[in-house]
Amino acid sequence: MVKPIPIPFQDRTVRESTKAPAMNSEQFCENGRKMVEYISTYLEKIRERRVVHNVAPGYMQQLIPAEAPQEPEDFAEVFKDIDKIIMPGVTHWHSPRFHGYFAAGNSYPSILGDMLSDAIGCIGFSWASSPACTELEVITTDWLGSMLALPEEFLHRSTGRGGGVIQVGHGREPINTYPQLDEMEIMAKLVGYTSDQSNSSVGRSGLLGAVRMRKLNTDSKFSLRGEALKVAIEEDKSKGLIPFFLCATLGTTGTCAFDNLEELGPICKEEDMWLHIDAAYAGSAFVCPEFRHFMKGVEHADTFSINPHKWMLVNFDLSVMWIKDSSLLVDAFNVDPIYLRHENAGKGAPDYRHWQIPLGRRFRSLKLWFMLRSYGVTGVQAYIRKHVHLAKEFEQMLLNDTRFEVVGDVIMGLVCFRLKGSNSRTERLLQEILQDGRIYLIPAIVHNIYTLRLAICAERTNLDDIAFSFSVIRSCSDRVTKEFQATDGTRQAVTQQTRNVGLD
Ligand SMILES: Cc1ncc(COP(=O)(O)O)c(C=O)c1O
Structure with missing residues (x-):
């Protein structure tokens, strides 16, 4: 006969464990106050920190054990590790000396x-x-x-x-909202457009939606103009493709250039194309x-x-x-x-x-x-x-x-x-x-x-x-x-x- 497997919950010591929650409400309030003060000091004195981290890949493995602790640790110990372990590997995005990407x-x-x-x-x-x-x-x-x-x-x-x-x-939504996407033969012919300056997420949305996404040339101000769109649409239609979508950008990632909506918008209307604006x-x-x-x-x-x-x-x-x-x-x-x-x-x-x-x-x-x-x-x-x-x-x-x-x-x-x-x-x-x-x-x-x-x-x-x-x-x-x-x-x-x- 097969022996029944003991279920831990039936064990009294497990069922009636009196272990307190890791942090009770008083401790939460005390730690919360400390954390809010820490955050405020961090932000107010952020200029004093070197904006770029100074660590090499894998730096943290030297500082943190490979396994989670078996037994609870005091939160005061965790708190100490913020300065010791976390901050050295932080790039300070809210420093006035951080000028990368765009504002966060x-x-x-x-x-x-x-x-x-x-x-x-x-x-x-x-x-x-x-x-x-x-x-x-x-x-x-x-x-x-x-x-x-x-x-x-x-x-x-x-x-x-x-x-x-x-x-x-x-970036991803408009592609997937096109009402005919479920028809495979239409999908194979769909072509969307965006400028050569648009964010990489737009190209990726084409990949996710499994549709072609063409990058069109911009003018000397890095702006997508109506003429470039018109030419591309004519080219693609002559190949039997179906232009269906344009993602125009107001404020490109590279130089904060603006596509010309007054020219592009009417073309999209005429061609029954979805116009998304990424601003x-x-x-x-x-x-x-x-x-x-x-x-x-x-x-x-x-x-x-x-x-x-x-x-x-x-x-x-x-x-x-x-x-x-x-x-x-x-x-x-x-x-x-x-x-x-x-x-x-x-x-x-x-x-x-x-x-x-x-x-x-x-x-x-x-x-x-x-x-x-x-x-x-x-x-x-x-x-x-x-x-x-x-x-x-x-x-x-x-x-x-x-x-x-x-x-x-x-x-x-x-x-x-x-x-x-x-x-x-x-x-x-x-x-x-x-x-x-x-x-x-x-x-x-x-x-x-x-x-x-x-x-x-x-x-x-x-x-x-x-x-x-x-x-x-x-x-x-x-x-x-x-x-x-x-x-x-x-x-x-x-x-x-x-x-x-x-x-x-
Ligand atoms: C013009 C533009 N669009 C889209 C994005 C993607 O932003 P997120 O991934 O935060 O939505 C960026 C990011 O810099 C951007 O500059």
Whole structure:
């Protein structure tokens, strides 16, 4: 006979274990206060830290055991390890000396919003799963859309078909919302377009949607124009392909260039193509009326998205996409197993699971709501205008030094620049800057021009910080210029010698 396997739960010692929770509420409050103080000190004194980490791959393996602890540890011990183990490997994105990528949103109200979201911990896939989660998202995305002066059709409160939805990130949705995607022979012929300056996530969305995505050439301002789109559409139609989608960018990743929506929009309408606008970074600036001329033609779009987690004081991750006709999304994603149904479905509030690819969703709108109420529209406008002003100041510093040239127009909080001459000079300059470690920049290659990007990222950045960053760039440039003068000299001498011996 087979012996029954003992079930641990029937063992009294297991069942009646009196082990206290790892952290009780008093300890949570005490540790929480310490953590909030730590965070505030970290952010207020962040200038004192070297912006670039100083560690090599695998550094942490030397500091942390290979297995999780068998027995509980005191949280005070865990706390000590933040400075010892974590901080040395952190790149300080919120340092005023961090100028890489684009700004990453951050603000105290937003941090508090995420804390509350974590505590509530609901998974808001339907209205019924936690009504506040859905309803706050509907209201805050309408607030935000209205702040950016988006056409009313994009708002929940207008026709009932449009509205905003908070996503983790950008770029994939419009491809999957095309109503005919399930027909394989159509799919094989679909072709989407974007510019040669669009973010890599757009190309990736083509891969995920298993459709062709063509990158079109941009003009001398790195902007996609109507003519380039027209030519591509004609070419593709003559090959029997079906143009179905355009992703235009307002504020490209490389140089913050703007595609021409007034030219592109009518073409998309005429060709019955889906127009998505990726305004991930620069879209936040449309909260200021003086920048809205860059979105002229937005009325032609089917979907529009921005990342408040970039340039609107909200922590990663919070990307908002607005759609004029959400029924297309719902039709594409609607799966309705019995355990997700509820009696209030379809009665005035969306079930957001039909608006996205994953099922689960966090209570992200809390941080947006906290931030918007704490700053107000005027506070957000002041923040954007300050960054744009600082970018202009930095551009002026560059232009006062004849060794540099500015690439593209400085419109938002991004300045692209290079050392005049061959790309290799600017490549060397970046190596010097990163080795120095006091500031952080990344490069871009646009139309074969190697350029450095200086983005104004931190909320606290001021004119002194920009002057500091410029002084680091200048001293690194001094070294590179000398080095190139020396090699130019050697090269010239070698050329002269060769000429003298008649080998040239
Ligand atoms: C223009 C643009 N679109 C999309 C993205 C992707 O952003 P995320 O992955 O944070 O949504 C970026 C990132 O820099 C971007 O610059």
